[in-house]
Amino acid sequence: xxxxxxxxxxxxxxxxxPKALKGxxxxxxxxxxxxxxxxxxxxxxxxxxxxxxxxxxxxxxxxKLPAMxxxxxxxxxxxxxxxxxxxxxxxxxxxxxxxxxxxxFILGPGGLVDHNYxxxxxxxxxxxxxxxxxxxxxxxxxxxxxxxxxxxxxEILKELGIKALVIIGGDDSNTNACVLAEYYAAKKAGVQVIxxxxxxxxxxxxxxxxxxxxxxxxxxxxxxxxxxxQRDCNxxxxxxxxxxxxxxxxxxxxxxxxxxVQPNVxxxxxxxxxxxxxxDDVVTYIAQVVADRAAQGNNFGTxxxxxxxxxxxxxxxxxxxxxxxxxATNAExxxxxxxxxxxxxxxxxxxxxxxxxYASLPEGVARQLTLDRDPHGNVQVSLIETEKLLxxxxxxxxxxxxxxxxxxxxxxxQHHFFGYEGRCAAPSNYDADYCYSLGYTASMLIANGKTGxxxxxxxxxxxxxxxxxxxxxxxxxxxxxxxxGEMKPVIQKALVKLDGAxxxxxxxxxxxxxxxTDYVYPxxxxxxxxxxxxxxxxxxxxxxxxx
Ligand code: FBP
Numbered sequence: 001x002x003x004x005x006x007x008x009x010x011x012x013x014x015x016x017x018p019k020a021l022k023g024x025x026x027x028x029x030x031x032x033x034x035x036x037x038x039x040x041x042x043x044x045x046x047x048x049x050x051x052x053x054x055x056x057x058x059x060x061x062x063x064k065l066p067a068m069x070x071x072x073x074x075x076x077x078x079x080x081x082x083x084x085x086x087x088x089x090x091x092x093x094x095x096x097x098x099x100x101x102x103x104x105f106i107l108g109p110g111g112l113v114d115h116n117y118x119x120x121x122x123x124x125x126x127x128x129x130x131x132x133x134x135x136x137x138x139x140x141x142x143x144x145x146x147x148x149x150x151x152x153x154x155e156i157l158k159e160l161g162i163k164a165l166v167i168i169g170g171d172d173s174n175t176n177a178c179v180l181a182e183y184y185a186a187k188k189a190g191v192q193v194i195x196x197x198x199x200x201x202x203x204x205x206x207x208x209x210x211x212x213x214x215x216x217x218x219x220x221x222x223x224x225x226x227x228x229x230q231r232d233c234n235x236x237x238x239x240x241x242x243x244x245x246x247x248x249x250x251x252x253x254x255x256x257x258x259x260x261v262q263p264n265v266x267x268x269x270x271x272x273x274x275x276x277x278x279x280d281d282v283v284t285y286i287a288q289v290v291a292d293r294a295a296q297g298n299n300f301g302t303x304x305x306x307x308x309x310x311x312x313x314x315x316x317x318x319x320x321x322x323x324x325x326x327x328a329t330n331a332e333x334x335x336x337x338x339x340x341x342x343x344x345x346x347x348x349x350x351x352x353x354x355x356x357x358y359a360s361l362p363e364g365v366a367r368q369l370t371l372d373r374d375p376h377g378n379v380q381v382s383l384i385e386t387e388k389l390l391x392x393x394x395x396x397x398x399x400x401x402x403x404x405x406x407x408x409x410x411x412x413x414q415h416h417f418f419g420y421e422g423r424c425a426a427p428s429n430y431d432a433d434y435c436y437s438l439g440y441t442a443s444m445l446i447a448n449g450k451t452g453x454x455x456x457x458x459x460x461x462x463x464x465x466x467x468x469x470x471x472x473x474x475x476x477x478x479x480x481x482x483x484x485g486e487m488k489p490v491i492q493k494a495l496v497k498l499d500g501a502x503x504x505x506x507x508x509x510x511x512x513x514x515x516x517t518d519y520v521y522p523x524x525x526x527x528x529x530x531x532x533x534x535x536x537x538x539x540x541x542x543x544x545x546x547x
Contacts, residue, residue, distance in 0.1 A: 007426075009528075010130045010131070010426060015130070015436035017437055018466070020469055021440050023059055023062070024060050026060025027056075027445075027450075027471075028057070030054035033054060033476040035475050035477070035478045037479035037492070041489070042489050045182075049185055049452030049473065053473075054208065055450065055471035055472075057444055057469045057470055065097050067099035068163045070100065070101070070164050070166065070446060071112070071165045071166070072086055072089060072102060072104050073109055073168065074138070075139060075140070076139060076170050076172070076199070077201075078133060079200045080213075080216075080426065081132075081217065082134045082136075082139075083129065084130060084431070084439065085438050086104070087125050088436035088437060088438065088443070089442050089443050090122075092440040092443025092444060093446070095443075101119060102120045103160055103162060104117060108139045108141060110140045111137070112165070115152070120136070130427065131426060131427075132217070132424040144179075166193075166195075166446075167180075168195075168198050171203065171490065171491040171493055172490070174204070174474055178193070178452050178491075179489075180193045181451045182452065185452065192445075194446060194450065194453055195453070196442060196455045197456075198214060199214060200215055200217075200422060200423055201215070201246070201247045201250055203247075203248070203249070203252060203494045209456055209472065210544075211537075215256070216434070216538050217426075217430075217525065218253065218422035218423060219253055222253065223256075224524050225418060227261050227521035228521070229241050229302065231519070231521055233300050234519060238299060238300060239412050239413065240412065242390060242391045242413055243303065243304050243418065244305045245305065245306060245417075245418055250270075250496060251267075251270055254267070254268065255268055255506060256538050256539060258304055259502060261519060261520050261522065262518050263302040263513065264289055264302050265285075265289050265302070265303040265304065265510075265514060267285075267286075268496055270503075271496075271503070273313075276314055278313065279315065279316060280393075282390065283390060287394045287398055290398060290409070291401060291406065291407045291409065293409075293515065294409025296515070299409045299411065299412075303391075307382055310386055319357050319358060319369075320379050320381070322351060323354075323379060326346075326349060326350065347359050360393075364385070365388070369384070398411050428525050429535050430536075430537050434457060439455075440469075452473055453472060454472050455469075478490060500544065501543035
């Protein structure tokens with residue numbers, strides 16, 4: 001395998017560990033826990049894994065432990081640092097007993113069900129230390145939720161003598177990890193299940209989980225390129241750049257990038273919903289900033305848009321729901337309509353409110369809403385080109401204002417979508433250290449016989465020495481939510497809090513950033529050099545943790 005110079009130099013990096021994990025550890029149990037909501041219902045569903053205490057690791061006496069076999073799964077979207085979770089886990093189980101073995105299940109949870117696995121030896125692990133990506137064993141989105149899958153999994157776990165399974169995933173994968181832990185505990189199957197908090201989206205966090213891994217690196221990569229665009233934009237002074245950012249429903253990525261680069265506009269979906277803003281309200285807000293800047297002779301700027309925005313505009317949500325229902329029941333008739341007549345057909349069939357909104361959408365977006373559907377027949381909102389939708393609607397509004405004499409400028413737009421380019425970047429020092437510690441902590445939870453826990457590393461805005469490693473019962477993060485028409489126990493998704501410090505900081509500055517062209521250019525992630533350049537956590541985390 002040919003390697004870049006950076007990859008070779010980076011392979012030698014030794015991730016930092018919290019002080020307590022540097023030698024033998026003991027698990028200190030805290031108080032019993034409760035789920036964040038719906039305690040009675042969750043307790044009933046998880047009789048064996050509910051209410052367990054928080055765990056904190058402290059320096060302890062060395063004990064000789066028998067060798068243990070452990071399995072690991074990467075689940076869902078890639079996030080920088082996954083390989084370091086695995087190398088931390090590997091080093092942890094080897095430190096406990098050099099004869100311990102680690103097995104990786106191939107291409108996500110499906111590998112467990114299909115008995116597709118490989119042993120991860122030290123040669124393999126060494127190839128992947130401090131690298132981005134999930135390619136060591138691959139990832140997948142198979143949901144582990146049915147009993148026959150749990151049973152198929154148990155067959156191979158027994159065959160390989162695996163004592164514990166570590167599932168590295170987002171909120172849904174960790175919810176499923178907990179269901180699996182409960183199932184194996186109830187059966188006394190002798191297999192522990194531990195989760196690790198992964199997702200660039202940043203929406204798996206709570207009191208005990210400060211951040212999901214990958215968020216730090218992904219936001220730094222996006223902020224680097226947005227910064228570059230802003231410099232280009234401020235050099236040519238002729239384009240408005242509409243930049244959509246990945247992140248699914250939550251706007252954490254857009255908000256963090258805004259805090260890093262100080263754009264002219266950043267839309268936060270959670271605020272749009274809270275203020276019950278219409279699509280026209282969002283468009284008017286952006287157009288007003290464009291017009292105000294134009295009045296000062298500045299016909300350029302940047303607009304950050306979170307991927308999930310459309311789902312947070314209540315009127316769009318209603319339109320999409322009606323379209324989903326209508327097209328599900330009239331699929332046959334719709335397929336017979338000539339392409340050039342489909343738009344008019346939909347306009348005639350929808351309720352007056354939704355019909356008016358649909359008619360106001362640019363042609364391309366209107367088509368996307370009727371064409372791109374997922375296997376459940378729903379519109380795939382992540383495929384909607386919101387950046388083009390907004391810029392086209394802003395252009396139309398500005399044309400009207402121009403005719404009315406309210407706007408005197410030029411408007412030319414460029415469009416970007418940043419997502420995949422940040423998901424597999426080489427992990428920042430923060431993610432490299434955090435992930436390695438999460439993996440190492442998982443090995444200690446296993447050694448202490450724990451199941452149904454998520455690996456937790458806290459106090460991460462302090463130097464790594466002072467980080468606090470332990471475990472949090474996954475049931476503690478759960479509540480009941482309606483999913484596909486049924487009430488289900490799920491880990492509560494963390495959306496942007498409008499009363500939280502990151503949003504409040506942004507909101508206090510955005511009017512100034514809109515007008516003054518106060519761009520920040522963060523530059524590329526640095527791995528070697530002064531600590532203030534290489535080791536800064538995200539602004540979100542720094543603001544959230546500021547005492
Ligand atoms: P996870 O929630 O599994 O971590 O995935 C995150 C994500 O990158 C989202 O931001 C994005 O909407 C989605 O994955 C894209 O999914 P896919 O990789 O299947 O295209």
